[in-house]
Amino acid sequence: MIEISPPDARALARWLPTGAPGPATIGEHVLATGAGRWWGDRPVQPRTVAVSCAGHVVLRGSPEELTPALLAPLAGHRVEAPARFLPALGAAFDRLTPWERMVWTLQAAPQPAPVPHGVTVRHLEPADTEAVHALGPDSSWLSASWGGPLGLSASGHAWAAVGRAGRLLAVACTYFRGTGYEDVAVHTVPDRRRHRLGLACVTALCADIAARGHTPSWNCSVHNRASRLLAWHAGFRLVREYVHHAAGSPVAHNRLSA
Structure with missing residues (x-):
């Protein structure tokens, strides 16, 4: 993944979860505060987008063309992503440990x-x-x-x-x-x-x-x-x-x- 410019609020809603408790707050927080980083599989018209902050990552889009090299910048993070990303993530890192979470x-x-x-x-x-x-x-x-x-x-x-x-x-x-x-x-x-x-x-x-x-x-x-x-x-x-x-x-x- 390479760093990309922050999306506008409308684009954020198309890519990442918004308006809900839990991981949805991460993208909104980074967009409002500038305290994190935005990632894409390519700089223009990305097929996959991620946002990272404080060691957390929310990943969305299409995993079909993701390679281990593209995912390498997410090493050491806790990644929230749909199940369709798990094969690509599993191939990119020496371990991928599930962590069960609760939202209140x-x-x-x-x-x-x-x-x-x-x-x-x-x-x-x-x-x-x-x-x-x-x-x-x-x-x-x-x-x-x-x-x-x-x-x-x-x-x-x-x-x-x-x-x-x-x-x-x-x-x-x-x-x-x-x-x-x-x-x-x-x-x-x-x-x-x-x-x-x-x-x-x-x-x-x-x-x-x-x-x-x-x-x-x-x-x-x-x-x-x-x-x-x-x-x-x-x-x-x-x-x-x-x-x-x-x-x-x-x-x-x-x-x-x-």
Whole structure:
């Protein structure tokens, strides 16, 4: 795949899913924010189009003429694509691991999440950029869909539980912002988990999303029990399941030419 120019909104709807929770929000988010990349099998009138952001890819179009070399740039990503793409993807990478996912939407009132004394729940601001950095590499995924800590802090789409010294204890943000749904992500520092700080941040964020006229959504692995429990406590309910595939390394050259 080669990088191509972003489509306009009408072209996006022809190529990729729109207006729904789950992977549909990825293309809409990238189109609105410029935080990802667009790919095609050729620069003019592509037959296959992909959009990537924060390690996720949505792939659509016709797989008939896709070669392992064309698909190689998608290595290391989690790819959501119709089943007709699986033979081409399987031939392009040394492994293709299915990953079962769950999509939830906000349908109920959240459980109470009282904030401990000395902790403030508020919007992230650009001045919080260094505090987001200080969360460390284990949380770097949280800001990836906004281009990094500054993008997340300045997005206006993140809430944090902040301690007296300015340390971020939990952060909830819109991870992918769609036209109808906003996909929610949350991170709590290890020593403050089970204190419901993540729930407090998610609750504040969901009120913000609703005020924008959008519906909060949640996307997690079937096997992520902690994420599922937090989603339930925050008022999310399951709407569907799907599978995306983690792509390994591109197949070796000698295997391609064997």
